[in-house]
Amino acid sequence: MDITAWSAISPYGLDRSCFTGGIRSGRSAMRWTDPAGPAAARACLVPGFDQRDVLGRKGTKGMDRMTGLAVHAVGSVHASGPADAAVVLGSTAGSVRSMMDFTRASLTGERPFDVDPATIPSVVMNTPAGHCAMWHGITGPNATIASGRVAGLLGLSYARRLLRTGRARTVLCGAAEEYSAARAWLWHHCGYGGGPLGEGAAVLRLEPAGASGAIGTVLGLDSRLGTVTAVAESALRRAGITAGDLWAVIPSAPAERDELAGVFGAEVLDRVPRVAELIGDTGSVSAVFQIAAALAVGGGEPGPRVALVTCADAMGTTAAAVLRLHGTGGPC
Amino acid sequence: MRRRVAITGLGVFSSIGTGAAEFAASLRAGASGRAPLTAFDAAGYAHSFGCPVAPFDPSSWLHRVRPAELGRAAQFAASAGRMAMADAGLTEAELRAARCHVCVGTTEGGSFELDQLTEAWLADGPERLDPVLARQVPAQSLSVAMACELGLADAEISTLGTACSAGNYAIGDGFDAIATGEAEFAVCGGADAIARKTFTTFYRLGLVTPDHCRPFDSGRQGILIGEGAGVVLLESLDSARARGARVYAEVLGYGLNCDAFHPTAPDRASLARCMELALRDAGVKREEVDLISAHGTGTRANDSTEVSAIRDVYGSRVPPVIGLKSMLGHAMGAASALSAIACALAITGRFIPPTINHRQTDPDCAIDCVPNTAVDADLHVVQNNGFAFAGNNAIVILGKHEAIR
Numbered sequence: 001m002d003i004t005a006w007s008a009i010s011p012y013g014l015d016r017s018c019f020t021g022g023i024r025s026g027r028s029a030m031r032w033t034d035p036a037g038p039a040a041a042r043a044c045l046v047p048g049f050d051q052r053d054v055l056g057r058k059g060t061k062g063m064d065r066m067t068g069l070a071v072h073a074v075g076s077v078h079a080s081g082p083a084d085a086a087v088v089l090g091s092t093a094g095s096v097r098s099m100m101d102f103t104r105a106s107l108t109g110e111r112p113f114d115v116d117p118a119t120i121p122s123v124v125m126n127t128p129a130g131h132c133a134m135w136h137g138i139t140g141p142n143a144t145i146a147s148g149r150v151a152g153l154l155g156l157s158y159a160r161r162l163l164r165t166g167r168a169r170t171v172l173c174g175a176a177e178e179y180s181a182a183r184a185w186l187w188h189h190c191g192y193g194g195g196p197l198g199e200g201a202a203v204l205r206l207e208p209a210g211a212s213g214a215i216g217t218v219l220g221l222d223s224r225l226g227t228v229t230a231v232a233e234s235a236l237r238r239a240g241i242t243a244g245d246l247w248a249v250i251p252s253a254p255a256e257r258d259e260l261a262g263v264f265g266a267e268v269l270d271r272v273p274r275v276a277e278l279i280g281d282t283g284s285v286s287a288v289f290q291i292a293a294a295l296a297v298g299g300g301e302p303g304p305r306v307a308l309v310t311c312a313d314a315m316g317t318t319a320a321a322v323l324r325l326h327g328t329g330g331p332c
Numbered sequence: 333m334r335r336r337v338a339i340t341g342l343g344v345f346s347s348i349g350t351g352a353a354e355f356a357a358s359l360r361a362g363a364s365g366r367a368p369l370t371a372f373d374a375a376g377y378a379h380s381f382g383c384p385v386a387p388f389d390p391s392s393w394l395h396r397v398r399p400a401e402l403g404r405a406a407q408f409a410a411s412a413g414r415m416a417m418a419d420a421g422l423t424e425a426e427l428r429a430a431r432c433h434v435c436v437g438t439t440e441g442g443s444f445e446l447d448q449l450t451e452a453w454l455a456d457g458p459e460r461l462d463p464v465l466a467r468q469v470p471a472q473s474l475s476v477a478m479a480c481e482l483g484l485a486d487a488e489i490s491t492l493g494t495a496c497s498a499g500n501y502a503i504g505d506g507f508d509a510i511a512t513g514e515a516e517f518a519v520c521g522g523a524d525a526i527a528r529k530t531f532t533t534f535y536r537l538g539l540v541t542p543d544h545c546r547p548f549d550s551g552r553q554g555i556l557i558g559e560g561a562g563v564v565l566l567e568s569l570d571s572a573r574a575r576g577a578r579v580y581a582e583v584l585g586y587g588l589n590c591d592a593f594h595p596t597a598p599d600r601a602s603l604a605r606c607m608e609l610a611l612r613d614a615g616v617k618r619e620e621v622d623l624i625s626a627h628g629t630g631t632r633a634n635d636s637t638e639v640s641a642i643r644d645v646y647g648s649r650v651p652p653v654i655g656l657k658s659m660l661g662h663a664m665g666a667a668s669a670l671s672a673i674a675c676a677l678a679i680t681g682r683f684i685p686p687t688i689n690h691r692q693t694d695p696d697c698a699i700d701c702v703p704n705t706a707v708d709a710d711l712h713v714v715q716n717n718g719f720a721f722a723g724n725n726a727i728v729i730l731g732k733h734e735a736i737r
Contacts, residue, residue: 099443099529107451113532123533124439126494143494144494146438147472224485
């Protein structure tokens with residue numbers, strides 16, 4: 001399975017070049033503390049993003065931020081693409097802000113059904129993926145992988161099945177998360193720890209191996225309940241790659257990095273800047289941003305490079321992907 | 333060469349029964365799951381009937397995970413997974429020895445718990461929300477709970493949040509995982525719990541009936557929301573035969589597409605295209621299909637559009653088309669999984685479950701909906717429709733085990 005294009009709308013800005021510049025510079029995108037969030041909680045927002053400004057007024061009434069981010073990121077890799085492409089988007093719980101606002105309106109309104117019907121799409125988890133299809137006219141399989149932090153890599157696995165079985169010839173595979181005080185409070189009370197929250201959306205265009213213009217190839221994938229080390233070793237085995245072949249190892253969080261430091265050297269672990277420490281914990285987008293970071297740092301350089309991307313969700317699932325970056329047609 | 337895929341275990345929590353045997357008996361009897369809703373304070377709504385699952389004690393089903401740590405939908409999912417494994421005559425050790433695929437479809441995930449958190453926030457502010465409830469909100473909790481309950485570690489564990497066709501999506505994904513050889517066993521299906529948010533959404537859209545749910549009827553007024561879980565255990569047909577397992581049915585194939593048209597209004601041409609995709613994937617000719625289990629929500633728009641799309645595909649020879657939501661209500665993410673299980677039980681039990689509450693067929697839905705009373709039938713191929721909000725269509729084709737090629 002090949003990667004033929006990618007997009008990222010991130011706390012560094014609205015497009016791929018902003019993301020590439022930010023990641024390569026290693027500069028933090030953390031500038032804001034939400035007065036409505038948990039005490040002194042910092043957050044990384046996509047600067048200047050308002051779905052009505054970026055996408056236009058038409059069709060954006062009631063649209064939530066997560067859907068707006070997804071529509072923008074999918075559009076960036078779909079320009080004049082095939083209408084029967086598949087859309088596979090990761091999520092954690094959808095737009096919890098929209099859902100809580102909706103239920104709050106039901107609980108506090110004069111009547112319990114005095115809710116704004118324009119906001120109804122935003123309270124359903126598959127709206128970002130479904131709306132991407134509507135906005136861009138994409139009629140292929142349309143899936144929402146609601147698997148939290150590992151959703152990006154489970155999305156790759158789901159996409160690979162769609163391609164292997166001929167259910168799609170092109171898959172637009174990524175994830176979107178929005179920052180909100182509601183998400184920050186819920187995450188705070190979950191008590192899983194971790195750094196400030198981030199937001200954004202990133203999408204990979206995937207096609208069967210041998211695609212023209214490929215900028216990367218997915219060599220191996222694995223996911224399970226267990227340690228990051230175990231899933232990483234299994235993904236490497238499946239890819240036929242040894243630790244010595246790796247140019248970079250890109251974990252999703254500091255705890256993963258600490259664990260992997262027992263297996264991989266500091267040089268490969270430090271090759272790509274630590275994405276979550278720069279743009280925050282982006283939930284289901286984490287792994288897609290990690291892959292984007294690999295492409296941003298290594299994709300433009302000459303010669304192929306092999307990267308290992310790992311992810312762990314607080315509920316215990318782990319996933320890993322092994323990618324070859326082709327070193328041509330890299331970031332702009 | 334893809335492997336043939338068998339359904340060998342069923343797990344069911346529904347408004348008309350728990351477990352395959354009770355569910356099959358209720359389907360044959362034309363039972364109704366309709367009851368007043370008690371999951372939330374329904375004061376202020378003009379009507380609030382639905383199809384809830386009768387109170388159940390998750391601790392009598394769950395061996396490994398602690399019920400108090402799971403949200404209601406996750407309790408349904410994990411319990412139904414446990415039930416499907418036992419029904420297949422498999423042990424945890426047998427599942428653990430193989431690569432597995434765990435996939436739960438859902439519309440709402442942890443929305444029942446999120447509603448409670450919203451209520452608590454209103455009362456006391458955001459500083460003192462219950463951490464146990466907060467951890468039940470992320471939708472991955474459903475599939476992770478099921479995997480943990482079965483002690484599965486070497487498994488791809490995912491939750492598919494594709495709304496009201498998510499059960500079919502999950503069965504389709506499990507089918508692909510087995511057919512391609514990625515996994516040896518798949519535990520997959522759908523789960524959801526009734527919540528204020530869900531009910532209010534449908535109510536505000538004017539889609540909740542004050543009456544009974546009457547798919548295809550001239551007097552139909554909408555849906556009744558339901559809940560529960562439907563989980564199937566899938567394995568290759570070779571594996572099922574080698575261990576002498578009972579095969580309820582084979583999954584012959586499935587189709588997925590997206591209307592890319594409107595969040596709630598179904599698109600006739602797109603539904604027809606999805607049926608054609610499913611039939612082609614299953615290698616089945618339309619004249620071989622003996623029964624269609626419709627999405628059949630009982631709303632004005634869905635039923636007439638769905639029947640029109642069926643006519644577009646099947647022409648003058650339309651097989652019986654039943655609306656199981658007349659009995660089960662609309663169990664959201666569990667709906668198409670429960671419906672697939674009903675189809676498998678119908679094939680095995682040689683009957684067609686009825687569309688209940690039926691008085692007069694709408695001329696716009698002129699099909700044989702097998703009104704009110706089950707009929708005996710030898711079913712070889714059955715099409716199970718699942719459509720969702722945002723135009724996410726998923727159709728699964730099941731076949732009688734002995735009859736297939």
